[in-house]
Amino acid sequence: MAGPLDSLCVIEFAGLGPAPLAGQLLADLGARVTVIDKASGPAQPNDVNRRGKRSIALNLKSDAGRTVAHGLIAQSDILIEGFRPGVMERLGLGPQDCPDTLIYGRMTGWGQTGPMAHVAGHDITYLATTGVLGLMGGTDSPPKPPLNLVADYGGGTMFLLYGLLAAIIARGVSGKGQVVDAAMVDGVPAMMGLIHGMMSQGVWADPPGTNWLDGGAPFYRCYRCADGRDVAVGALEPQFYALLLTGLGLVGTDLPDQNDRAGWPALTSRFADIFASRDRDHWAKLFAGTDACVAPVLTMAEAAQDPHMKQRGTYFDVDGVRQAGPAPRFSGAPARTVPAPTAPGGDAEALLTELGYDLETIQNLRDDGALT
Numbered sequence: 043m044a045g046p047l048d049s050l051c052v053i054e055f056a057g058l059g060p061a062p063l064a065g066q067l068l069a070d071l072g073a074r075v076t077v078i079d080k081a082s083g084p085a086q087p088n089d090v091n092r093r094g095k096r097s098i099a100l101n102l103k104s105d106a107g108r109t110v111a112h113g114l115i116a117q118s119d120i121l122i123e124g125f126r127p128g129v130m131e132r133l134g135l136g137p138q139d140c141p142d143t144l145i146y147g148r149m150t151g152w153g154q155t156g157p158m159a160h161v162a163g164h165d166i167t168y169l170a171t172t173g174v175l176g177l178m179g180g181t182d183s184p185p186k187p188p189l190n191l192v193a194d195y196g197g198g199t200m201f202l203l204y205g206l207l208a209a210i211i212a213r214g215v216s217g218k219g220q221v222v223d224a225a226m227v228d229g230v231p232a233m234m235g236l237i238h239g240m241m242s243q244g245v246w247a248d249p250p251g252t253n254w255l256d257g258g259a260p261f262y263r264c265y266r267c268a269d270g271r272d273v274a275v276g277a278l279e280p281q282f283y284a285l286l287l288t289g290l291g292l293v294g295t296d297l298p299d300q301n302d303r304a305g306w307p308a309l310t311s312r313f314a315d316i317f318a319s320r321d322r323d324h325w326a327k328l329f330a331g332t333d334a335c336v337a338p339v340l341t342m343a344e345a346a347q348d349p350h351m352k353q354r355g356t357y358f359d360v361d362g363v364r365q366a367g368p369a370p371r372f373s374g375a376p377a378r379t380v381p382a383p384t385a386p387g388g389d390a391e392a393l394l395t396e397l398g399y400d401l402e403t404i405q406n407l408r409d410d411g412a413l414t
Contacts, residue, residue, distance in 0.1 A: 045072020045368075045375050050210070053114050054095070054122040056080060056386070059165075059190070060198035060226070061124035061149040062091035067203060068120075069094030070368035070378065076118075078102075078111060081414045082387025090365045092383035098394070099387030099414040102133050106412035113397045115140055120206055124149040127159050137221050144219040145209040149202050151193070153225030165190035168197070168226040174234065180251040181258075197229030252303070254278065260309035261286060261300065264339060271322035272339040275313070285334035289325075290316050387414065 050073040054065040069075040070093075077092070079099040086092060098114070100107040115121060115135075121144055123130055130136045137146045151168040152158040158171075166187050169175040174192065179185035205222035213219055240246040240254075252258040261277040277286040283300050287293050290313065297312070298305020317325060322338050329336035340348060346357040346364060357366055361382045368378050390413055394404050407413045 045070070045378055046372050048072035048074070050074070050120060051118045052076070052120045052122065053078065053111075053118045055125070055130075057124035057149075059124070060194045060202065061122050061147075063195060063199045064147070064149065064202045064206075065095060065122055066091045066093060067199070067368075068206075070380070071372075072375070072378070073120075076114060076389070076393060077386070078114070079386040079414075082390075083385060085383060085385040085388070087361045087363050087382055089383050090363065093360070093365075093380055095384070096389035096393060097384060097386050098390040101412050101414050102135070104410070104412045106407055106410060107414075108134055110394065110397070110407070110412065111135060112139075114393065115144065117397075118144065119210065120145045120147060122147045122149065122202070122206075126150070127154045142218055143213065145206055145213065146219065146221045147202055147206050147224065148221060149198060149224050151198070151226045153228060154223045165193040165226070168193040169230060172197075172227055172230045174230050177237070177250050177256060179249075181249050183251075185250070193226040193230055196233060197226040197231075198224065201229035201232065247303075252306075258306065260306050260313050263310070265314055265317035267317055267322040267325060268319060269321035269323075273317060273322055273325050274337050274339050276335040276337075278335070282333050282335050285332055286336065289329050289332070289334055289336065292316075 047068055050068065052065060052068055052073050052075040054061065054075055054077045056062070056077050056079045065075045065077065075095040077095050077097045079097050082099040098110070100110055102108055102111060112135075121140065123146075127148075127150070131138075137144075140146060148154060150159070151163040151165075152161065166175065169187075169192055170185075172193075175185045175187070177185075178188060202222065202224035205224050209220050209222055237246060237255075246253050250256055250258075254262055257263045259278075261275055261283050264272045264274050266272055275286065277283040280300065284293075287297075292312070298309055325336060326338040338344075342364070345351055351357060355367060357364055358380075359365075360380055363382075365380070367380065391401075391404055394407070399407075404413070
């Protein structure tokens with residue numbers, strides 16, 4: 043069914059992590075996304091990032107394979123690639139080899155320039171280099187990686203999408219495409235405005251684990267309950283904090299002031315003892331529907347059955363694979379049916395037919411190894 047991006051045609055060169063997610067999110071909103079894979083293979087139902095995309099497998103080291111790739115690119119609005127700098131140029135598929143109307147999205151950790159541009163890395167190394175991972179440790183423990191959500195997907199995928207769609211708007215004015223250099227080491231710091239502001243005001247202190255949002259504040263952290271499960275507390279505002287104290291039975295007791303940092307260790311210990319006295323679901327029921335900002339820390343299986351998440355249909359299964367639905371939602375577009383991922387290379391004949399190739403030529407491409 044039509045989505046808000048159904049006018050866009052996207053070519054994605056197969057890779058890992060943030061670039062495939064970008065293609066998936068564009069496809070979720072209606073963009074026609076074609077993946078150029080290295081080799082054909084069976085369908086991969088667990089590879090959620092492939093959903094909604096078509097695929098062709100090409101030998102890009104062959105002239106015929108590159109010719110097909112150029113044909114697909116010529117019909118596209120956006121190209122997405124996540125290789126190290128220079129790889130696409132060596133294949134003859136760099137920005138200078140493409141139409142000047144193309145939006146050329148380059149997704150890397152380090153960016154296209156700089157002394158680290160050609161060095162391998164992962165979310166954790168990019169996040170560490172930005173300085174942000176160092177803010178996520180405890181006072182006496184090393185930082186814990188926040189999965190790969192912050193650098194790969196927050197500073198990477200989301201800034202790539204932001205850049206691609208901004209470039210589409212700019213093309214509508216100028217008629218020209220451009221290169222979008224999306225680097226995780228740029229995107230992560232760009233999300234840090236609030237923290238930079240707090241640092242400049244002197245209200246964010248070292249060491250990590252001693253501040254409002256890093257687990258140092260007793261009213262913004264997780265607590266272990268009697269059954270070994272946890273609750274999350276986020277009662278930052280005074281009115282919400284008052285409701286937290288009410289639920290914990292602490293109204294009228296002698297407590298340090300909420301924002302008295304010297305009193306935070308004592309408050310944390312007091313709250314921890316109380317939460318540890320009952321099981322998680324007791325606290326979930328007690329605080330349900332209140333503005334105390336207390337929530338049970340759910341497992342992924344529990345989250346899919348949570349009444350709010352279930353009512354919104356946030357999670358669902360496709361061929362037995364649990365995944366999240368398209369987001370955000372649009373009043374002008376109906377909810378989309380999410381298809382299962384197709385096989386790598388499985389749409390070659392259809393895509394080549396659309397480009398004008400006849401069946402004999404397609405077979406010749408297979409015989410010559412241009413189609414893999």
